[in-house]
Amino acid sequence: MSIKATRDTVRIHADKIIDGVAHKECPNCGEMKPLDDFGLRRKKNAGPEGEDVIADQSWCRDCR
Numbered sequence: 001m002s003i004k005a006t007r008d009t010v011r012i013h014a015d016k017i018i019d020g021v022a023h024k025e026c027p028n029c030g031e032m033k034p035l036d037d038f039g040l041r042r043k044k045n046a047g048p049e050g051e052d053v054i055a056d057q058s059w060c061r062d063c064r
Contacts, residue, residue: 009047011055024056028063037061 014022014035022035039057046053057064 009051009053011053013056026058026060026063028059031060033060039064 012022012035013024015024016032017023018032023032024035024038025032026038035056037060039061040054041057043053043055045051
């Protein structure tokens with residue numbers, strides 16, 4: 001039996017780099033916040049070869 005090792009694909013979206021820190025705008029509150037203020041989520045089988053994709057949440061933690 002063969003087990004196929006898969007790697008997750010990571011996709012992080014940033015709108016601006018401010019003082020060397022990546023920031024993005026929350027679509028709910030409209031504030032520009034550092035990426036640390038956004039959570040991550042795993043999308044099952046969303047990659048081009050069926051691998052999982054880890055992506056940033058669109059809303060900030062305060063709004064979510």
